[in-house]
Amino acid sequence: MTTNYETREHDVVIIGAGGAGLRAAIEALAQGASVGVVCKSLLGKAHTVMAEGGIAAAMANVDAADSWKTHFRDTMRGGKFLNNWRMAQLHAQEAPERVRELEQWGALFDRTETGDILQRAFGGHTFKRLCHVGDRTGLEMIRTLQDRGVQQGFDVFMECTVTRLLTDGKRITGAFAYWRESGRFIVFKAKSVVIATGGIGKAWRVTSNSWEYTGDGMALAYEAGAELMDMEFVQFHPTGMVWPPGVQGLLVTEAVRGEGGILRNKNGERFMEKYDPKRLELSTRDVVARSIYTEVKEGRGTEHGGAFLDISHKPADYVKKKLPSMYHQFKELADVDITKGPMEVGPTCHYMMGGIRVEAETAQSTVPGLFAAGEAAAGLHGSNRLGGNSLSDLLVFGRRAGLAAAAHAKSVSHAPVNTAQIEAAEKELLAPFANTGGESPYAVHRDLQEVMQNLVGIYRTEQDLMKSLGDLEKLSARSAKTGVEGTRMFNPGWHLTRELKSMLLISEAVARAALARKESRGAHSRTDYPNLDDANWGKKNNIIVQDGSTMTRRESAVPEMPADLRQIAAQE
Numbered sequence: 001m002t003t004n005y006e007t008r009e010h011d012v013v014i015i016g017a018g019g020a021g022l023r024a025a026i027e028a029l030a031q032g033a034s035v036g037v038v039c040k041s042l043l044g045k046a047h048t049v050m051a052e053g054g055i056a057a058a059m060a061n062v063d064a065a066d067s068w069k070t071h072f073r074d075t076m077r078g079g080k081f082l083n084n085w086r087m088a089q090l091h092a093q094e095a096p097e098r099v100r101e102l103e104q105w106g107a108l109f110d111r112t113e114t115g116d117i118l119q120r121a122f123g124g125h126t127f128k129r130l131c132h133v134g135d136r137t138g139l140e141m142i143r144t145l146q147d148r149g150v151q152q153g154f155d156v157f158m159e160c161t162v163t164r165l166l167t168d169g170k171r172i173t174g175a176f177a178y179w180r181e182s183g184r185f186i187v188f189k190a191k192s193v194v195i196a197t198g199g200i201g202k203a204w205r206v207t208s209n210s211w212e213y214t215g216d217g218m219a220l221a222y223e224a225g226a227e228l229m230d231m232e233f234v235q236f237h238p239t240g241m242v243w244p245p246g247v248q249g250l251l252v253t254e255a256v257r258g259e260g261g262i263l264r265n266k267n268g269e270r271f272m273e274k275y276d277p278k279r280l281e282l283s284t285r286d287v288v289a290r291s292i293y294t295e296v297k298e299g300r301g302t303e304h305g306g307a308f309l310d311i312s313h314k315p316a317d318y319v320k321k322k323l324p325s326m327y328h329q330f331k332e333l334a335d336v337d338i339t340k341g342p343m344e345v346g347p348t349c350h351y352m353m354g355g356i357r358v359e360a361e362t363a364q365s366t367v368p369g370l371f372a373a374g375e376a377a378a379g380l381h382g383s384n385r386l387g388g389n390s391l392s393d394l395l396v397f398g399r400r401a402g403l404a405a406a407a408h409a410k411s412v413s414h415a416p417v418n419t420a421q422i423e424a425a426e427k428e429l430l431a432p433f434a435n436t437g438g439e440s441p442y443a444v445h446r447d448l449q450e451v452m453q454n455l456v457g458i459y460r461t462e463q464d465l466m467k468s469l470g471d472l473e474k475l476s477a478r479s480a481k482t483g484v485e486g487t488r489m490f491n492p493g494w495h496l497t498r499e500l501k502s503m504l505l506i507s508e509a510v511a512r513a514a515l516a517r518k519e520s521r522g523a524h525s526r527t528d529y530p531n532l533d534d535a536n537w538g539k540k541n542n543i544i545v546q547d548g549s550t551m552t553r554r555e556s557a558v559p560e561m562p563a564d565l566r567q568i569a570a571q572e
């Protein structure tokens with residue numbers, strides 16, 4: 001086996017250059033650590049850049065009555081109390097400071113008339129809380145973090161995919177990766193590794209997620225011995241485009257509803273009056289997604305199988321100013337002028353609440369030296385995330401992960417990397433070239449998306465989930481035999497063979513956890529167990545962990561909330 005790879009050495013290696021990874025990098029640098037940031041796309045092209053609606057933070061600029069306590073309460077209620085309460089508390093308390101910091105670093109937010117950061121309404125938030133830049137908030141956030149980080153001096157390895165974490169059996173020692181362009185291998189020696197690789201939406205057919213979301217970081221952590229938590233909770237955003245077919249799933253930001261958008265069925269009925277008369281369109285995402293799904297299933301959907309979302313009652317100039325991306329998206333892709341008529345929308349796979357289990361204060365996983373933040377980590381959102389709470393999550397826990405990763409790096413020295421692990425990683429990567437005439441990975445990916453869409457979607461049953469596990473096993477066998485043509489020079493089919501492994505592994509974790517949770521809670525809806533079952537499931541997190549080569553599941557008690565927070569959460 002070849003040992004033909006380059007080696008780099010850093011105190012802290014961060015995998016992922018979205019909001020979580022960049023914020024972690026900035027903090028680790030500030031602590032004096034040497035930092036390498038590895039990302040499989042170009043720097044600045046992470047998923048975070050797509051974020052539209054805003055960052056949730058109780059700044060109280062628009063609604064003076066807002067406070068961290070209300071934000072905490074909204075987050076816990078949105079997550080149906082499965083959240084890690086300490087994460088929800090830290091998040092609500094620290095988000096305003098993190099947003100102000102972003103502003104000091106140069107982010108240009110929309111403003112109130114008195115010059116404060118403007119905040120808009122969003123589903124499940126009691127007050128107007130989302131700090132935003134029109135509907136291009138993620139772009140401004142990533143630009144600001146990137147400028148700050150590059151200026152401070154981290155090393156960037158872009159178009160470089162990590163395929164394995166290296167350990168000495170007890171703690172993290174580094175990571176193995178390959179350059180996407182040349183196919184050549186690279187080994188990172190590190191004292192701490194932060195996973196900030198985002199979610200796994202590309203395992204579903206209809207999704208708002210980009211090609212990067214293949215669950216790599218969760219799979220890397222799992223294979224290194226870390227625990228995954230609450231994998232059954234996959235968020236289906238209520239409003240993705242349903243037409244034309246080529247853009248099905250593309251996100252229609254919740255900011256449309258935040259700015260006053262109204263949902264109607266084909267008969268013109270404002271159906272949210274039936275499902276959540278109090279909050280209407282600003283109900284939580286799980287409720288709105290199921291409402292649209294039900295309207296369509298019961299024959300009241302639009303021509304292309306969705307609902308109408310209308311903002312055309314607002315002045316055209318206002319719509320163009322507050323929702324410029326949505327205006328252009330519909331004009332260019334669907335030939336619809338949203339200032340004059342409604343959009344057609346339907347649910348789309350959007351966000352992963354589950355992920356790597358971490359400690360609240362440090363973002364450290366169950367493996368020493370391995371940290372995780374952002375969408376790759378679990379705990380903050382419980383069974384359902386409120387809109388806007390992801391961008392604030394990235395800032396709060398990205399910073400905490402960077403801080404703790406740097407502190408950990410100071411407490412240990414570099415351990416030698418295990419050459420057997422490197423050789424195994426090389427062998428695994430090169431195997432598809434030897435499978436001459438093997439099946440195309442694209443065919444297996446397409447079939448995986450059908451399985452997850454049809455059997456592990458918005459509504460689930462025991463029968464479907466059992467079938468999905470059987471189907472996933474067959475797909476894994478097919479995946480092991482996929483073959484690729486050509487060379488290691490930029491070869492997307494080859495890249496997909498490795499990503500397929502991650503997607504299949506994490507899809508299995510989702511299906512297993514979904515099968516076990518015999519109740520409906522937040523984003524997890526079982527038609528055979530349609531109600532919340534607080535007595536049996538209200539205080540249990542699902543944990544998935546590797547035992548030898550077997551995926552095992554167990555339950556773990558949700559940490560008990562202290563009395564003062566219980567009181568805050570219970571207030572009307």
Ligand SMILES: Cc1cc2nc3c(=O)[nH]c(=O)nc-3n(C[C@H](O)[C@H](O)[C@H](O)COP(=O)(O)OP(=O)(O)OC[C@H]3O[C@@H](n4cnc5c(N)ncnc54)[C@H](O)[C@@H]3O)c2cc1C
Pocket residue numbers: 015016017018019020021038039040041045046047048049050051052053054055056137138160161162163196197198199208209210212216217251350351373374375376387388389390391392394
């Ligand atoms: C269209 C859209 C709009 C959204 N709007 C909002 C919003 O308004 N407010 C809000 O709070 N949330 C929003 N979200 C959710 C939010 O954007 C994401 O949850 C968040 O950006 C995730 O950030 P992250 O840092 O965890 O990951 P990302 O920003 O996705 O970054 C992941 C990084 O990991 C890298 N990576 C992945 N795998 C590997 C690997 N194997 N090796 C090396 N690098 C790897 C990628 O290249 C990338 O750099 C939106 C999501 C979408 C899709």
